[in-house]
Amino acid sequence: xxxxxxxxxxxxxxxxxIAVNCRLNKNxxxxxxxxxxxxxxxxCVSQAASKAEPAVEExxxxxxxxxxxxxxxxxxxxxxxxDRGWKTIWPHKEFYHRLVFSRTQHHxxxxxxxxxxxxxxxxxxxxxxxxxxxxxxxxCVAACQAVGEVxxxxxxxxxxTRMVYRAIPWSYRSDAVxxxxxxxxxxGIILSEPRRKYIGT
Amino acid sequence: LAPGPLPNQDIDxxxxxxxxxxxxxxxxxxxxxxxxxxxxxxxxxxxxxxxANPQVDIGFPLEQPNRTKQVKERKQVMKENKKNMELERAAxxxxxxxxxHHIRRLAEHYGIYKDLFPNAFFLPIIPLKVHxxxxxxxxxxxxxxxTEAETAPQISFEAEEGTLWTLLLTEHLLDxxxxxxxxxxxxxxxxxxxxDELCHYLPPFxxxxxxxxxxxxxxxxxxxxxxxxxxxxxxxxxxEERTFKTVEWYKKHQEHMTPAGLAFFQxxxxxxxxxxxxxTLMKEPVFEFIRPPVYHPPQVKFxxxxxxxxxxxxxxxxxxxxxxx
Numbered sequence: 248x249x250x251x252x253x254x255x256x257x258x259x260x261x262x263x264x265i266a267v268n269c270r271l272n273k274n275x276x277x278x279x280x281x282x283x284x285x286x287x288x289x290x291c292v293s294q295a296a297s298k299a300e301p302a303v304e305e306x307x308x309x310x311x312x313x314x315x316x317x318x319x320x321x322x323x324x325x326x327x328x329x330d331r332g333w334k335t336i337w338p339h340k341e342f343y344h345r346l347v348f349s350r351t352q353h354h355x356x357x358x359x360x361x362x363x364x365x366x367x368x369x370x371x372x373x374x375x376x377x378x379x380x381x382x383x384x385x386x387c388v389a390a391c392q393a394v395g396e397v398x399x400x401x402x403x404x405x406x407x408t409r410m411v412y413r414a415i416p417w418s419y420r421s422d423a424v425x426x427x428x429x430x431x432x433x434x435g436i437i438l439s440e441p442r443r444k445y446i447g448t
Numbered sequence: 449l450a451p452g453p454l455p456n457q458d459i460d461x462x463x464x465x466x467x468x469x470x471x472x473x474x475x476x477x478x479x480x481x482x483x484x485x486x487x488x489x490x491x492x493x494x495x496x497x498x499x500a501n502p503q504v505d506i507g508f509p510l511e512q513p514n515r516t517k518q519v520k521e522r523k524q525v526m527k528e529n530k531k532n533m534e535l536e537r538a539a540x541x542x543x544x545x546x547x548x549h550h551i552r553r554l555a556e557h558y559g560i561y562k563d564l565f566p567n568a569f570f571l572p573i574i575p576l577k578v579h580x581x582x583x584x585x586x587x588x589x590x591x592x593x594x595t596e597a598e599t600a601p602q603i604s605f606e607a608e609e610g611t612l613w614t615l616l617l618t619e620h621l622l623d624x625x626x627x628x629x630x631x632x633x634x635x636x637x638x639x640x641x642x643x644d645e646l647c648h649y650l651p652p653f654x655x656x657x658x659x660x661x662x663x664x665x666x667x668x669x670x671x672x673x674x675x676x677x678x679x680x681x682x683x684x685x686x687x688e689e690r691t692f693k694t695v696e697w698y699k700k701h702q703e704h705m706t707p708a709g710l711a712f713f714q715x716x717x718x719x720x721x722x723x724x725x726x727x728t729l730m731k732e733p734v735f736e737f738i739r740p741p742v743y744h745p746p747q748v749k750f751x752x753x754x755x756x757x758x759x760x761x762x763x764x765x766x767x768x769x770x771x772x773x
Contacts, residue, residue, distance in 0.1 A: 323591075364557065
């Protein structure tokens with residue numbers, strides 16, 4: 248600030264000398280003063296900026312490479328690798344998440360598996376007391392529909408909305424499987440997976 | 449000479465007619481799945497991939513009532529249900545019965561225990577409800593936008609009178625470092641606003657190109673009032689001061705705190721993230737996905753049935769002449 252004041256005084260002195268020698272009229276003199284003021288203020292600003300830079304640089308120390316540790320991130324960006332090559336057998340393993348629906352004599356179970364885990368990620372079955380209490384019968388079509396609705400809600404809350412569902416061909420046409428599928432789709436779960444993004448896609 | 453029994457060793461191949469038949473696809477499929485998951489003595493890819501280290505439970509133990517009594521009561525309720533065929537559906541019991549186990553399974557799937565506490569897990573027995581406004585709420589893996597998460601959320605959980613809680617919001621970023629975005633200590637039962645706010649709420653800022661980040665709410669139950677003064681940060685502070693490691697912080701206060709609740713959501717880049725960067729932190733970084741290099745098997749002196757561009761694949765530094773082949 249002191250330097251600035253010294254400089255301002257020096258410049259004003261020079262300008263005053265010029266004004267006196269060149270006999271500038273009043274308007275020219277004002278214009279000169281204005282230009283000087285602008286230059287000085289610009290100088291001020293640049294000096295202020297240079298002082299504040301160290302604080303900004305602390306925050307800007309960004310690592311050029313960033314590793315996202317979310318194991319689900321690549322799947323959701325459809326960049327993760329799908330297990331290709333099982334085309335000669337059934338069922339195939341080219342998915343990120345798969346849906347399994349099974350009916351036993353007394354209960355109905357629906358599970359969501361991921362490609363890398365043996366244990367299911369999400370389950371919904373009539374064996375759970377929460378569902379068993381509300382249903383009159385645990386192996387009918389209404390039970391399948393209930394299981395579908397509850398599982399769809401849990402999937403949406405968990406962020407898994409796209410999965411692959413290949414039903415056993417001869418049971419696909421039954422009312423139970425159709426009602427389960429319909430309830431899942433009505434609640435917003437999409438039963439197909441996005442195609443993987445290769446180079447150039 | 450094999451070190452164990454070979455599969456299908458005990459089946460008499462010469463007398464196949466005498467074998468027991470499955471008679472249905474379902475029975476075969478169930479047995480095939482059990483056989484697939486059984487541990488075996490020969491080398492498999494599953495064994496080759498490193499299994500998780502032995503896990504320790506650091507949460508509260510689950511309180512289970514007497515099982516026989518429970519089963520009797522439930523059977524009675526089922527009988528009454530059968531008489532009454534029209535029933536409405538409500539799944540609020542889930543939170544008390546199988547909710548914690550499901551949330552724990554999902555947290556393992558999202559790698560949350562691995563990142564926050566290595567070699568430890570906990571059962572989130574207390575349901576934690578976090579709401580950003582009326583429409584969006586945080587469950588276990590929800591996808592929310594940073595615009596929805598700009599203001600601090602309303603948090604509610606069931607608590608008895610006189611208990612003290614700590615709430616922590618982290619976003620685990622780099623190897624071994626978490627970044628905490630909002631943190632409150634010594635919360636009396638139920639009223640989150642009256643706790644000491646040790647860190648200002650900073651809205652989530654996933655940089656563009658990095659994909660989905662997880663933001664984790666952890667609720668700890670305190671045995672008594674804890675002094676968090678060495679962890680308190682003043683209101684305007686830079687990113688560096690916000691970094692901390694959950695493991696070390698938890699080890700310091702281990703005896704006075706137990707984790708009891710868990711909720712997490714995911715979010716991606718949004719226009720409001722630029723706003724957050726420019727106003728609070730720094731210039732906005734933009735990232736691009738780096739694909740892993742294409743794998744080629746070790747080079748062989750006489751490659752059988754390979755085209756001439758086989759040599760292109762192993763010439764150092766040169767770009768391939770025909771795509772990835």
